[in-house]
Amino acid sequence: MQTVGGNPGDDRGRPDRSGDRDRGWAGRSGGGDRAGGGDRGRAGGGDRGRAAGDRDRGGWAGADRGRGARGGADRDRGGNRGRDDRDRTGRAPRPGRPAVDLPRQAAYEAIEAVHRDDAYANLVLPGILRDRRLHGRDAAFATELTYGTLRLRGTLDAILSAAAGRDVARIDPQPRDALRLGAYQLLYTRVPAHAAVSSTVDLVRSLAPGATGFANAVLREVAGKDADTWLTELAPSFETDPIGHLACTHSHPEWIVRAFSEALGGDLGETTRLLIENNQPPPVHLCVRPGRADAVKVADQVDGAPGAFSPYAVYLSGGGAPGELAPVQDGRAHVQDEGSQLVAAALAAAELDGPDERWLDLCAGPGGKSGLLGALAAMRGAKLTAVEVAEHRARLVEQATRGLPVTVLHTDGRTVGRDPDLPEQAFDRVLVDAPCTGLGALRRRPESRWRRQPSDLPALTRLQRELLGAALRAVRPGGVVGYVTCSPHVVETHVSVTEAARRSGVPADFVDARPLLPAGMPGLGDGPTVQLWPHRHGTDAMFLAVLRRG
Numbered sequence: 001m002q003t004v005g006g007n008p009g010d011d012r013g014r015p016d017r018s019g020d021r022d023r024g025w026a027g028r029s030g031g032g033d034r035a036g037g038g039d040r041g042r043a044g045g046g047d048r049g050r051a052a053g054d055r056d057r058g059g060w061a062g063a064d065r066g067r068g069a070r071g072g073a074d075r076d077r078g079g080n081r082g083r084d085d086r087d088r089t090g091r092a093p094r095p096g097r098p099a100v101d102l103p104r105q106a107a108y109e110a111i112e113a114v115h116r117d118d119a120y121a122n123l124v125l126p127g128i129l130r131d132r133r134l135h136g137r138d139a140a141f142a143t144e145l146t147y148g149t150l151r152l153r154g155t156l157d158a159i160l161s162a163a164a165g166r167d168v169a170r171i172d173p174q175p176r177d178a179l180r181l182g183a184y185q186l187l188y189t190r191v192p193a194h195a196a197v198s199s200t201v202d203l204v205r206s207l208a209p210g211a212t213g214f215a216n217a218v219l220r221e222v223a224g225k226d227a228d229t230w231l232t233e234l235a236p237s238f239e240t241d242p243i244g245h246l247a248c249t250h251s252h253p254e255w256i257v258r259a260f261s262e263a264l265g266g267d268l269g270e271t272t273r274l275l276i277e278n279n280q281p282p283p284v285h286l287c288v289r290p291g292r293a294d295a296v297k298v299a300d301q302v303d304g305a306p307g308a309f310s311p312y313a314v315y316l317s318g319g320g321a322p323g324e325l326a327p328v329q330d331g332r333a334h335v336q337d338e339g340s341q342l343v344a345a346a347l348a349a350a351e352l353d354g355p356d357e358r359w360l361d362l363c364a365g366p367g368g369k370s371g372l373l374g375a376l377a378a379m380r381g382a383k384l385t386a387v388e389v390a391e392h393r394a395r396l397v398e399q400a401t402r403g404l405p406v407t408v409l410h411t412d413g414r415t416v417g418r419d420p421d422l423p424e425q426a427f428d429r430v431l432v433d434a435p436c437t438g439l440g441a442l443r444r445r446p447e448s449r450w451r452r453q454p455s456d457l458p459a460l461t462r463l464q465r466e467l468l469g470a471a472l473r474a475v476r477p478g479g480v481v482g483y484v485t486c487s488p489h490v491v492e493t494h495v496s497v498t499e500a501a502r503r504s505g506v507p508a509d510f511v512d513a514r515p516l517l518p519a520g521m522p523g524l525g526d527g528p529t530v531q532l533w534p535h536r537h538g539t540d541a542m543f544l545a546v547l548r549r550g
């Protein structure tokens with residue numbers, strides 16, 4: 001075990017599959033994922049070009065409408081030549097490379113990095129925007145194109161396969177990503193078709209000149225129908241294959257649609273609403289730290305609105321970089337989904353007999369919930385131990401909890417009973433915010449739905465059971481354990497909790513978690529556990545089970 005100190009790290013750009021849905025607080029981009037309100041139409045699709053406005057006034061780039069997509073010759077010489085050859089910074093394009101406008105170039109680079117390098121869009125895009133000096137509307141447009149294209153990849157690929165007459169898997173990676181970007185603009189934004197086609201053709205020419213004609217033909221085929229018409233033709237019928245239908249029309253893998261449907265009791269109407277919500281740009285919430293500031297006052301200051309449920313939540317209203325807001329800079333608030341606030345606060349709200357002095361967060365990185373729990377602990381004279389196994393994330397916890405009564409331990413949470421800093425039966429409240437698939441935060445991680453696989457589940461659920469077992473050993477008799485995931489998959493929620501409790505050999509009973517959430521909160525089900533939902537509560541799909549040790 002090590003106690004963490006020293007310089008805070010920076011985990012931007014590091015792939016990490018640990019289910020870190022709250023990473024946004026540590027490094028969200030200026031554009032964030034806030035390109036606009038979003039059209040709640042069929043396959044979702046973010047902001048449908050609002051950021052684009054009338055940016056694109058080019059012609060069809062010399063493209064010859066009406067030819068089939070299966071042509072392939074390079075027939076669109078001239079590309080976007082009618083437009084200014086200078087990019088938006090006024091620089092002339094590099095010799096030999098056709099001009100591609102900067103927001104689309106930035107979006108392409110981010111999408112390529114996600115697919116080629118396994119990067120995370122929310123981590124890689126801010127650097128690309130910075131390098132290309134994109135701000136304001138241009139940054140918002142690039143963000144929308146990146147996130148929208150990645151989210152809707154499944155639907156776009158089905159349409160592109162049909163338009164190209166071959167499986168997208170057989171198209172080379174660079175033109176394939178460019179085509180996805182072009183098809184997204186054509187089908188899910190208000191970018192004029194001529195601009196979507198010409199800019200994409202320019203992009204393909206710069207990446208793979210030999211594929212220019214093919215790309216031009218495919219895009220003109222895609223542009224021949226709107227998204228609904230394509231999906232009516234391509235999606236399996238709802239009557240014979242409802243899961244396949246929803247997966248295709250709302251761009252989710254089938255296994256995830258099935259998992260959501262199961263968690264929602266087989267209600268396909270609700271499942272549909274969830275899928276639509278998952279394709280929207282997520283809201284950004286602040287958690288105003290109790291004892292340091294008041295949410296209503298902070299909401300006024302940042303031009304936001306107080307949250308509907310969490311007394312600490314502020315809903316941000318516009319674009320910009322939340323990390324640069326004064327209350328975040330000076331430690332009065334941090335960026336955190338309201339659902340995460342609610343489950344952390346619920347643990348602190350559970351009644352206890354006896355002492356209430358030692359709290360433990362067994363999976364703390366990057367520190368969102370430790371920040372809130374630490375602030376609550378400070379108000380009550382309690383102390384929090386925050387455990388994190390990944391060193392750079394332990395440093396982030398240190399950074400997030402500075403000035404609070406929090407000790408950060410860089411160690412494995414399963415060492416309870418073996419590590420002198422993690423004795424058995426020593427803590428009054430314990431949080432296990434377990435590593436999970438993150439299926440409850442798909443809005444924030446546009447690529448994650450395509451990366452996650454059912455085969456991820458066995459290792460994760462084993463870790464979840466072991467960590468919850470360790471938490472049950474760490475809590476004193478009469479103390480409470482909160483088990484949280486940002487996945488609603490029943491294997492990670494109900495199955496993990498019941499199995500861990502059964503195998504631990506520690507006597508424990510479920511506490512009804514519903515009264516631990518704000519009074520009057522709708523849609524909390526029959527208890528004793530709680531499942532929050534984006535489409536019901538506007539939060540990530542957080543699961544909470546509370547157990548009391550006998």
Ligand SMILES: C[S@@+](CC[C@H](N)C(=O)[O-])C[C@H]1O[C@@H](n2cnc3c(N)ncnc32)[C@H](O)[C@@H]1O
Nearest residue numbers: 018363364365366367368369389412413433435
């Ligand atoms: C879902 S995230 C926690 C998010 C965090 N509670 C917050 O609100 O910011 C799960 C964390 O558990 C950490 N983790 C994974 N295995 C662990 C272990 N065996 N012991 C301690 N931490 C672990 C991961 O590195 C990751 O940071």
